Amino acid sequence: YKASKKEVNKMLWQPDSANNAMLYSGDDDRWKHARISWSPFFMHKDFTVYDEKIDEVVSNHLERITKNRAGRVELLELMLYVTIDLLCQVLYGTVLPQDELNVLVEALAEFTVIATSYRGKYPGGLDCHKYHSKVAKAISDAAPDGVFCKIILKDNDMDSSLKYENCAFFLEALTPAFASFWTICNVMLRSSVEKDIKKQCLNDPIYREKCIKESLRMYPPVPALWPRCATKTHTMDNPLFDPTIEDNRGILGKLFSNPDIRTQELLMIKKGTAIFVVPSCIHYDSRFWMNPEEFLPQRWDKDPKVIDKNATTDRKARQSIWVKLNFDIVMCLHISAE
Secondary structure, three states: OOOOHHHHHHHOOOOOOOOHHHHOOOOOHHHHHHHHHHHHHHHHOOHHHHHHHHHHHHHHHHHHHHHHOOOOOOHHHHHHHHHHHHHHHHHOOOOOOHHHHHHHHHHHHHHHOOOOOOOOOEHHHEOHHHHHHHHHHHHHHOOOOOOHHHHHHOOOOOOHHHHHHHHHHHOOOOHHHHHHHHHHHHHHHHOOOOOOHHHHHHHOHHHHHHHHHHHHHHOOOOOOOOOEEOOOOEEEEOOOOOOOOOOOOOHHHHHHOOOOHHHOOEEEEOOOOEEOOOHHHHOOOOOOOOOOOOOOHHHHOOOOOOOOOOOOOHHHHOHHHHHHHHHHHHHOOOOOOO
16 A cells, blocks of 8 residues: 555645755755855854853743643653743744743644644644744744844845745754753663762763763654655665575565565665665664663763864863754754764
């Protein structure tokens, strides 16, 4: 049975039409232009000015949710509220009223959190995607100069619809919510055997970033990167080839079935083939990762993107990964399956 595109989209909670902003990748000229035009905001912005604001936002949502939930709070719900609230303030220069923020969080959760149930129509009779896009356009139009969405809107090399699609795309950037959620969960679980891990994570920003990278390795926020189409037929060595395994299929088997991939010394990718990268498979491949099932922040001890021996401050030491989390991953996640 071959599912239609519409059926697949329904299963994946995706809209019928692709967001063009998401299609930027590889050698696409639009992608290169976007990086050159927009990256200075993230490269040169001093995000430490938001440290106190982050504390305030977390405290406000924690207090509000626990009050409404009889003293209990779901961690992922808290992380979603905090992330979306901060995205609105930092990238769009706006503080949404609580009732509007509630609806936006519901809409974003519906198509970004796996297994979130469909909640019906949103204000104006819109579905979750169209409502989210409407909010992104409204807050982008009303944003003050100097914030990121205004840089997009002033880009003369894009038409109006594409500008707003990009503005909407950045409002979907929930990687920080998932990274924070899994980092906190793993640190709490490890605290039963490593008594000082919570204290170390709170006090050491370098160690904390190792925990974040390890959480993103174990629980990548994007299950499969956007597919590429092979422009020519390509033959490559099969990394799964095992000379000890024999092809024992009979004549009919060879005519009507595919061989065990481990018996093929070479792989051929035919022109026009859609290629997917599945981070969760790569991240748990024992050929590349020691004990991939374990949460081991120390595996990043020698990662040059976390620690720079020539850096004189924690801020400089964290600069390269800081850009990665705040720009590259948010932009498209096309770069690599680290």
